[in-house]
Amino acid sequence: MDTPLQPLAKVDGEPYTQLPHDLYIPPDALEVFLETFEGPLDLLLYLIRRQNLNILDIPIAAITRQYMDYLALMQELRLELAAEYLLMAAWLAEIKSRLLLPKPAPIESEEEDPRAELIRRLQEYERFQQAAQALDALPRLEREIFVASAEPPHRESTRPPPPVGLVDLLNALREALARAELFDRHPIRRETLSVRERMSQVLERLDALRFTAFTELFQPEEGRLGIVVTFLAILELLREGMLELVQSEPFAPIYLRRRG
Numbered sequence: 001m002d003t004p005l006q007p008l009a010k011v012d013g014e015p016y017t018q019l020p021h022d023l024y025i026p027p028d029a030l031e032v033f034l035e036t037f038e039g040p041l042d043l044l045l046y047l048i049r050r051q052n053l054n055i056l057d058i059p060i061a062a063i064t065r066q067y068m069d070y071l072a073l074m075q076e077l078r079l080e081l082a083a084e085y086l087l088m089a090a091w092l093a094e095i096k097s098r099l100l101l102p103k104p105a106p107i108e109s110e111e112e113d114p115r116a117e118l119i120r121r122l123q124e125y126e127r128f129q130q131a132a133q134a135l136d137a138l139p140r141l142e143r144e145i146f147v148a149s150a151e152p153p154h155r156e157s158t159r160p161p162p163p164v165g166l167v168d169l170l171n172a173l174r175e176a177l178a179r180a181e182l183f184d185r186h187p188i189r190r191e192t193l194s195v196r197e198r199m200s201q202v203l204e205r206l207d208a209l210r211f212t213a214f215t216e217l218f219q220p221e222e223g224r225l226g227i228v229v230t231f232l233a234i235l236e237l238l239r240e241g242m243l244e245l246v247q248s249e250p251f252a253p254i255y256l257r258r259r260g
Contacts, residue, residue, distance in 0.1 A: 068089060
């Protein structure tokens with residue numbers, strides 16, 4: 001029984017078991033992030049620890065090959081190489097060539113191992129790296145971070161009153177009056193004098209045979225409201241044709257009488 005193929009990818013929920021024939025992946029579409037190193041010695045220590053090699057007996061040929069492969073990979077990924085990496089590559093090549101050369105006849109003083117300087121520097125770098133890791137493992141409080149505590153000084157501040165002039169007082173009074181007008185009341189009272197009632201009173205005072213002076217129909221003690229109501233009553237009676245109004249000449253006295 002054939003097992004179903006696992007989909008390579010899903011696009012909009014649809015599984016794909018085969019790659020499309022027209023699939024094109026640009027060269028810059030894939031980015032690979034490698035582990036960063038602080039220098040060539042750090043890279044060499046990484047290569048040695050990855051294979052559990054003895055730092056005192058380094059296989060220069062294998063380490064040099066791996067180191068060069070890593071540099072080639074960095075160049076393929078378009079990563080800029082520092083000059084110290086290239087200098088280390090040249091040094092490894094020199095040590096490798098010196099190990100491959102035939103050794104001269106033994107003399108009184110033994111020739112120093114070409115790897116000795118490299119081993120010394122690697123051991124020194126490893127000690128500093130371990131010391132840095134031990135320091136980094138220490139608690140940061142009281143080492144890099146210190147709790148600060150300080151009491152603010154006692155200060156008494158007095159705020160002087162703002163200077164106020166006559167213009168400011170007048171503006172404040174104007175604003176207060178404007179706010180008071182918002183709460184002002186407009187009393188509506190029932191009319192004490194009726195125009196209809198005053199029309200009846202005017203007809204009672206007039207006679208159909210003799211004329212009465214226009215000014216005699218008004219009562220000054222009633223005030224402005226009484227004068228206005230009386231005048232409106234006279235106009236309403238004239239409009240209805242119930243009064244007769246005469247005047248001998250312009251600006252002469254006006255007389256009224258009731259029609260028969």
